[in-house]
Amino acid sequence: MSTQTIVQNKSISIKKRNTNSKKGKIIFRGLFLPIAIILLWQILGSAGILPAQLFSSPLLILTSFLELVQSGELGAHLQISLTRALLGFSLGGFFGLLIGIIVGMNKKSEQYLNPTIQMLRTIPLLVITPLFIMWFGFGELSKVLLIALGTFFPLYLQTFLGIRNVDQKLYDVAQILEYNRLEKVTKLMIPAALPNILLGIRLGLSAAWMCLVVAELLGADQGVGFMIQDARSFMQTDIVFVGIIIFALAGKISDSIVRFLENRLLKWQDSFKA
Amino acid sequence: MMVATLQINKVSKTFNNESEKVHVLDNINLSVQQDEFLSVIGPSGCGKSTLLKLIAGLDLNYEGNIVLGTKEVIGPSKDRGFIFQEHRLFPWLTVEKNIAGNLSLKDPDTRKRVDNLITLVNLKGFEKAYPRQLSGGMSQRVAIARALLRNPEVLLLDEPFGALDAFTRSHLQEALLEIWKKNQTTMVLVTHDIDEAIFLSSRVVVMDSKPGRIKANVVIDLPYPRRRTSKSFQEFRTAILNHLDHKVEDVEDWSI
Numbered sequence: 001m002s003t004q005t006i007v008q009n010k011s012i013s014i015k016k017r018n019t020n021s022k023k024g025k026i027i028f029r030g031l032f033l034p035i036a037i038i039l040l041w042q043i044l045g046s047a048g049i050l051p052a053q054l055f056s057s058p059l060l061i062l063t064s065f066l067e068l069v070q071s072g073e074l075g076a077h078l079q080i081s082l083t084r085a086l087l088g089f090s091l092g093g094f095f096g097l098l099i100g101i102i103v104g105m106n107k108k109s110e111q112y113l114n115p116t117i118q119m120l121r122t123i124p125l126l127v128i129t130p131l132f133i134m135w136f137g138f139g140e141l142s143k144v145l146l147i148a149l150g151t152f153f154p155l156y157l158q159t160f161l162g163i164r165n166v167d168q169k170l171y172d173v174a175q176i177l178e179y180n181r182l183e184k185v186t187k188l189m190i191p192a193a194l195p196n197i198l199l200g201i202r203l204g205l206s207a208a209w210m211c212l213v214v215a216e217l218l219g220a221d222q223g224v225g226f227m228i229q230d231a232r233s234f235m236q237t238d239i240v241f242v243g244i245i246i247f248a249l250a251g252k253i254s255d256s257i258v259r260f261l262e263n264r265l266l267k268w269q270d271s272f273k274a
Numbered sequence: 275m276m277v278a279t280l281q282i283n284k285v286s287k288t289f290n291n292e293s294e295k296v297h298v299l300d301n302i303n304l305s306v307q308q309d310e311f312l313s314v315i316g317p318s319g320c321g322k323s324t325l326l327k328l329i330a331g332l333d334l335n336y337e338g339n340i341v342l343g344t345k346e347v348i349g350p351s352k353d354r355g356f357i358f359q360e361h362r363l364f365p366w367l368t369v370e371k372n373i374a375g376n377l378s379l380k381d382p383d384t385r386k387r388v389d390n391l392i393t394l395v396n397l398k399g400f401e402k403a404y405p406r407q408l409s410g411g412m413s414q415r416v417a418i419a420r421a422l423l424r425n426p427e428v429l430l431l432d433e434p435f436g437a438l439d440a441f442t443r444s445h446l447q448e449a450l451l452e453i454w455k456k457n458q459t460t461m462v463l464v465t466h467d468i469d470e471a472i473f474l475s476s477r478v479v480v481m482d483s484k485p486g487r488i489k490a491n492v493v494i495d496l497p498y499p500r501r502r503t504s505k506s507f508q509e510f511r512t513a514i515l516n517h518l519d520h521k522v523e524d525v526e527d528w529s530i
Contacts, residue, residue, distance in 0.1 A: 169358070169360070169362050170362060170364060172332055172350075172356075172358075172362075173356075173358075173362050173364075175332065175349075175350040176330060176332070176350045176351070176352070176354070176355070176356045177352065177375045177376060177420075177424065178350070178351060178352050178376075179375075179376050180376075183376045187375075187376055188364070191364070191366045191367075192364075192366070194366070267404075268365050268366040268367075268404045268405075268406065269365070269406075270365070270406035
């Protein structure tokens with residue numbers, strides 16, 4: 001009897017240790033490839049096998065990143081880019097939400113607006129960019145408007161979808177409780193459509209970053225995109241890499257913020273959590 | 275003395291099903307007194323739930339008219355509270371906010387009345403719970419509290435306990451009777467449960483299907499609280515079953 005218990009205890013503690021080391025193993029497996037690539041990249045670069053002009057070594061990228069930060073150049077470019085992104089995102093997001101709600105709530109406005117919006121949505125934004133530059137010049141306006149346009153469609157689409165998914169049964173309740181028009185929007189439609197709206201915000205954010213890059217690559221004298229473009233013409237590959245990493249980080253951080261919002265605002269949802 | 279609160283005058287309703295017309299309700303005339311607990315019973319498809327929807331004002335596409343007090347029904351209103359078969363709570367709101375709905379809990383009067391109702395429906399301690407954390411019976415009690423907060427003149431109940439287990443159901447039935455006596459709210463209950471109808475109601479309306487018509491009016495003049503096993507209860511049961519076209523022999527415990 002007692003030996004059995006000891007054996008059982010032993011197996012339990014072994015199991016525990018196993019799960020702990022398993023976690024470490026999983027993290028290690030995830031990091032293995034990036035680290036290996038960076039190491040290989042550094043070794044090949046140092047050995048002179050990789051052409052230094054096209055593939056700046058990781059060490060060089062890091063040093064030029066630190067230099068750019070210290071000189072304040074990166075900060076200035078980043079600030080301009082973030083301002084553009086934020087302005088464009090707010091503008092497009094606001095109208096996407098607003099028109100999504102209106103079209104979602106009102107059949108007539110759907111019939112008037114939706115076909116046109118759906119048609120415009122299919123036009124690739126890259127095609128519109130030259131037109132925007134011709135209309136609004138190389139200044140801030142064309143960039144902000146391009147970003148706004150990119151943000152508008154996903155937010156419009158998801159808001160519209162979310163409102164159309166509102167349960168008719170809950171709408172009946174709101175009617176019986178005499179919710180007025182505004183209350184129906186703010187206390188029924190928006191909360192019920194919130195999962196879709198947040199998804200729209202996430203998609204809108206990634207569209208905003210993409211449009212920002214496009215706008216800044218095509219014509220700008222400031223911003224991270226310009227920094228990349230400028231570095232390219234001088235074959236400063238290390239700075240190009242820094243710019244790319246900055247965009248990757250910005251995208252990841254903004255996505256994490258929305259995820260955090262989702263977790264807080266949608267805690268009422270009874271969905272499967274693996 | 276008797277005040278007719280709810281008047282249903284010559285109400286007919288047809289659904290257009292592709293080619294054929296279905297008469298769901300055919301010339302329904304019914305008046306409900308202020309102090310009544312009325313049950314509407316009938317086979318499925320007799321239009322009893324449709325009738326409730328018309329009284330609620332959720333569907334205005336019918337012939338005839340419905341009058342509450344002196345006002346004709348032209349749309350949904352807080353005067354006519356509605357308890358659906360499902361609880362229909364807003365999943366993103368806590369229990370207390372669901373009850374309050376579009377009223378602010380910051381208002382001390384609302385706060386107090388919501389708290390009182392939470393006590394009344396026995397949900398103390400669950401004020402901050404979300405609907406997904408509640409059982410079916412608890413959710414339905416929240417829905418009842420939500421309707422009662424609006425002080426409705428009539429409470430319309432559409433098979434409210436149909437989806438609940440027997441124990442919860444009988445508990446809620448007793449709670450409903452208490453509310454009826456206390457608040458003097460006129461009750462109109464649609465059900466397919468004969469025992470439930472007799473246990474609760476002062477009058478039972480039996481409906482026929484296709485087309486939906488009123489077949490019989492049975493006044494249940496038994497004193498409350500009623501015992502389901504009593505002989506007089508069984509007699510009413512038989513009477514209603516007879517109206518529903520059941521054979522008397524079907525009732526096993528019918529004996530003298």
